[in-house]
Amino acid sequence: MGLFDIFRKKEEKQPEDVVAPVQETPATDSNGTPSDSEATTNDEPAVKITNGIKIPISKPVTEANNEVSEEPVEQVNPVTVEAPAPETPVEEVGPTTVEELAPEPPVEEVSPVTVEEVAPEPPVEEVSPVTVEEVAPEIPVEDVNPATDEELAHEIPVEDVNPATDEELAPETEEAAYDKGLEKSRKSFGERLNAFFAKFRSVDEDFFEDLEDTLIQADVGYQTAMQISDELRDEVKLKNAKNKEAIRQVIVDKLIEIYEASGNGEDNSMHFAPEGPTVILFVGVNGVGKTTTIGKMANLYKSEGKKVLLAAADTFRAGATQQLQEWGRRDGVDVVAGPDRIDPASVVFDAVKKAKAENYDVLFVDTAGRLQNNVNLMQELAKMKRIISRELPTAPHEVLIVLDGTTGQNALQQAKLFKESTDVTGIVLTKLDGTAKGGIILAIRNEMHLPVKWVGLGEQATDLRKFSPDQFVQGLFKGLID
């Protein structure tokens, strides 16, 4: 072998030995800016997990920061997030594909922004296994958010997006949903009644006192418990009920009778504007499920063919806007939002204008969790309502108070106080699936005279149900009714 041959052999071998250096790609957001979670690792925000979505939570701002300014309109600078264009379905792609799709250069190095440089927002599960060039044209340039730093800081990582589960795709029947959702309440109520009857000797004063205690513990409310007890005294005599079974039946019949009577004339339908957009405002204390309920309701109305718009007017809690935007993305509906701590009235103003101009059917307004005795926040709510009515004189068409069913009597108290300070038109009772306190509906019906319009029976998009009194009674007393 000559020198030339040896040299050529070496050259041929060389590529096998060369290992391409692994280049660490910084995590980036949709505009190619390094994500804040990367950039601020020393100061990571707390995270709230909602439906499997990690939402950063920051400390609420003080009231001073949140004072209501009277001229919101001038401050308006909300950002509208258009619903993403329909995308190709996509199970095959793992999160690694999205990392490949993420743009490499940080924003400051990129000028001007081109379509190829815009990071695609679509969820992992919805992205087909294609190259960046194929994905980029699906997102129109005008849909790209001029996101602020603050917004970028709350960007929800793609891998946190919950894929729709089978249960979401295949909603249960009404009966099955109530049956499952009220299982804990039913079981607990049945157990309480059993324990009560285990002590039963005769129908005397002790019997009625024990019964009152049992009903109060079952969260039917004090007033309802007393009413049942009083009416039973006559009923037991009248029906000459002496044995346990007969008395048990009288009790359950009485509960249902009171429940139905207090619901007489109750209008639990939703009211829509005869023309133009219908505006529905959601109020309630922190964490009761306002945002989740809006996400579920938007999903439902959209599936009925309505054009839905969401307004992220909870600018108080950091991460609330991103949570609503995430629901908007999942539901495929548009969201009007602004940076955290902007005057919520300005977001509402913009959303109403958009809803009118672009012929939306329904506008859902998410508001910050507030206590009914927090003067600033209550004033802020009043201001939002004024702005809505100024633009649409018959709006808001519904003001729904969202109550957390797991809080039992507290929920009742909240509803009473809110009703005193704002014109609530109906109740959404959430988290009934996670509580044994479903009896609270009896108390709400009997004491509030406010219709329960919706119930939350789980965390998934299809777990919100229009309140059905019949299904509810069946779900709560099934097995106890003859």
Ligand SMILES: Nc1nc2c(ncn2[C@@H]2O[C@H](COP(=O)(O)OP(=O)(O)OP(=O)(O)O)[C@@H](O)[C@H]2O)c(=O)[nH]1
């Ligand atoms: N099990 C169950 N969980 C629910 C239901 N509705 C809401 N949740 C959960 O309750 C938690 C709070 O819900 P959010 O929608 O963030 O409550 P919020 O009222 O908007 O909270 P703030 O923005 O802090 O005022 C989340 O973890 C939801 O998933 C329900 O019907 N059942």
